[in-house]
Amino acid sequence: MSGSLLDSLFIFMLAGFIGFDVIRKISPLLHTPLMSLTNALDAIAVVGAIVLAGEGKSTLAVILGTIAIVSATSNIVGGFIITDRMLRMFKSSRPGKA
Amino acid sequence: MESASVSQHLIEVIYLIASILFILSLKWMSSPATARRGVLAGEIGMVLAIAGTLLHHGIVDYKWIAIALVLGTVIGIPLGKVQMTAVPQRTALSHAFGALCVTLVGTAEFYLRSPDVPKFMMAVLSMEVILGSLTFTGSLMAAGKLQEVLPQRPITYKGQNFVNLSLLAASVVVAAYLVAHPGARQLFPLIVGIPLAFGVFMVIPIGGADMPTVISLLNSYAGLSAAAMGFVLNSKLLIIAGALDGSSGFILSVIMSKAMNRSFTNVLFGAFGQVQTSAAAEQEAKTVRSASAEEAASILAAANKVVIVPGYGMAVAQAQHKVRELYDALTKRGVDVKFAIHPVAGRMPGHMNVLLAEADIPYDRLLDMDEINGDFPQTDVALIIGANDVTNPAARTETSSPIYGMPILDVDKSRTVMVIKRGMSPGFAGIDNPLYYFDKTLMLFGDAKGFVGNIVRELSGAGGH
Numbered sequence: 001m002s003g004s005l006l007d008s009l010f011i012f013m014l015a016g017f018i019g020f021d022v023i024r025k026i027s028p029l030l031h032t033p034l035m036s037l038t039n040a041l042d043a044i045a046v047v048g049a050i051v052l053a054g055e056g057k058s059t060l061a062v063i064l065g066t067i068a069i070v071s072a073t074s075n076i077v078g079g080f081i082i083t084d085r086m087l088r089m090f091k092s093s094r095p096g097k098a
Numbered sequence: 099m100e101s102a103s104v105s106q107h108l109i110e111v112i113y114l115i116a117s118i119l120f121i122l123s124l125k126w127m128s129s130p131a132t133a134r135r136g137v138l139a140g141e142i143g144m145v146l147a148i149a150g151t152l153l154h155h156g157i158v159d160y161k162w163i164a165i166a167l168v169l170g171t172v173i174g175i176p177l178g179k180v181q182m183t184a185v186p187q188r189t190a191l192s193h194a195f196g197a198l199c200v201t202l203v204g205t206a207e208f209y210l211r212s213p214d215v216p217k218f219m220m221a222v223l224s225m226e227v228i229l230g231s232l233t234f235t236g237s238l239m240a241a242g243k244l245q246e247v248l249p250q251r252p253i254t255y256k257g258q259n260f261v262n263l264s265l266l267a268a269s270v271v272v273a274a275y276l277v278a279h280p281g282a283r284q285l286f287p288l289i290v291g292i293p294l295a296f297g298v299f300m301v302i303p304i305g306g307a308d309m310p311t312v313i314s315l316l317n318s319y320a321g322l323s324a325a326a327m328g329f330v331l332n333s334k335l336l337i338i339a340g341a342l343d344g345s346s347g348f349i350l351s352v353i354m355s356k357a358m359n360r361s362f363t364n365v366l367f368g369a370f371g372q373v374q375t376s377a378a379a380e381q382e383a384k385t386v387r388s389a390s391a392e393e394a395a396s397i398l399a400a401a402n403k404v405v406i407v408p409g410y411g412m413a414v415a416q417a418q419h420k421v422r423e424l425y426d427a428l429t430k431r432g433v434d435v436k437f438a439i440h441p442v443a444g445r446m447p448g449h450m451n452v453l454l455a456e457a458d459i460p461y462d463r464l465l466d467m468d469e470i471n472g473d474f475p476q477t478d479v480a481l482i483i484g485a486n487d488v489t490n491p492a493a494r495t496e497t498s499s500p501i502y503g504m505p506i507l508d509v510d511k512s513r514t515v516m517v518i519k520r521g522m523s524p525g526f527a528g529i530d531n532p533l534y535y536f537d538k539t540l541m542l543f544g545d546a547k548g549f550v551g552n553i554v555r556e557l558s559g560a561g562g563h
Binding site for chain 1: 116120121123124125127128129130131133134136137140141143144147148151152154156157158159160162163165166167169170171173174175176177178179180182185188189192193195196198199200202203205206207209210218313314317320321324325327328329331332333334335336337338339340341342343344345346347349350353439441446447448449451452455456458460461462463464466
């Protein structure tokens with residue numbers, strides 16, 4: 001258990017560094033779509049909820065898992081749709097550049 | 099047995115691919131040219147991860163999963179199609195949904211595992227649930243304020259910070275007890291319930307103009323709670339996604355609070371927003387110069403360089419499409435028009451950029467504070483539409499001002515300043531803006547949408563050759 005815990009900490013640290021480095025480079029122009037995109041990606045928590053709802057270990061787990069899937073899925077679907085809608089609106093005045 | 103372990107390995111490989119796609123997704127967000135590819139990468143990663151999870155050998159019943167996925171999609175589609183002006187409240191709402199998911203999963207995991215929960219596991223599980231619950235109610239409150247179903251102004255009372263800190267401390271104490279005694283199942287509802295209350299109280303004292311910081315902070319909490327959930331479930335994919343979201347929200351919070359020259363603690367615990375009557379009374383004797391749409395149009399038409407400074411008032415008045423017409427009319431006359439975007443203009447990071455992009459204004463005309471500030475001395479007209487505190491020169495000079503030290507747009511360095519404003523009321527911080535009393539400043543009193551429309555009419559009609 002402690003071995004996998006340490007692994008988890010390593011992964012968290014590395015992902016945190018990647019996050020800081022990648023996100024610092026994002027132009028303030030795109031901060032709103034960035035937030036809706038990270039929100040959609042964060043809803044990957046749905047994988048935990050799917051296992052809970054599907055394993056059926058207890059009634060409570062199935063109920064909570066099912067509600068959790070609904071809320072995470074609405075974030076995934078809504079988040080990706082609105083991010084793409086926003087990004088489609090950003091146009092350059094120089095033709096040829098999307 | 100054999101097939102179970104094969105599918106477990108397959109799932110891990112799928113999660114690895116999804117992780118790579120998530121990181122690429124954010125990397126491609128760095129430029130508008132590649133950003134849509136980033137969304138596609140995120141979508142593929144998400145579909146792969148969900149499909150992979152469905153292969154999980156422990157899943158015996160797909161009925162509820164299918165119903166929930168369909169229901170979530172049905173709710174998600176309209177949430178993805180809201181008006182652009184409603185994006186801040188939609189974002190706050192989605193933080194609430196994300197936090198709800200994490201809190202529910204954490205709660206279910208506790209009752210499945212208790213009393214057999216190792217100390218470290220219980221500690222991260224508590225963190226997951228505490229952060230998740232306070233983000234859930236905090237985000238709902240923020241969404242309510244942004245949607246204006248709740249009052250936007252800060253609500254403060256005596257001992258507020260003491261109450262808030264006590265609630266937070268109480269939930270940490272209960273969590274610590276649970277770490278020592280994970281079998282105390284009856285105490286678990288407390289580390290859900292107390293943070294739920296804390297989330298409400300935390301956002302009550304926060305005013306509309308502080309929303310960009312608060313939304314970013316809640317974004318960060320939502321990410322961290324998801325990462326904590328990844329520790330509990332030993333899911334590397336979830337840890338990575340949570341860490342990315344957490345660091346994104348954290349960076350945005352830092353940028354926002356820097357742009358207001360305030361610390362996190364100041365935003366969360368230092369609600370200012372009461373009108374300073376003494377300062378306002380002192381200013382009353384001063385006079386302002388006002389101008390009509392016709393006068394404004396002729397000055398703009400004669401200019402070479404115009405910088406438009408939009409603020410939340412432009413969003414409220416839904417004036418962005420009229421602003422686009424003004425941009426077109428001036429550009430046609432050969433005037434160089436740029437937009438100056440302060441980091442905290444509007445109600446969330448990047449709010450103004452999205453509204454102006456929606457109105458079809460090319461994004462290379464939208465410049466960040468640091469990029470544009472050097473241009474103001476060569477600017478003929480700075481036209482301020484619905485912005486106030488971010489242009490207040492008192493932030494540079496008056497040490498007694500509550501916004502002293504806040505970086506501002508140097509509009510006062512341009513030759514002429516025009517301010518479209520409903521009346522002389524001060525901004526959110528209740529601070530009078532000396533800019534309005536300068537000789538070079540012209541006040542254009544009226545509704546932003548109507549006034550800009552009038553200027554456009556003057557430019558295209560009477561002022562034509």
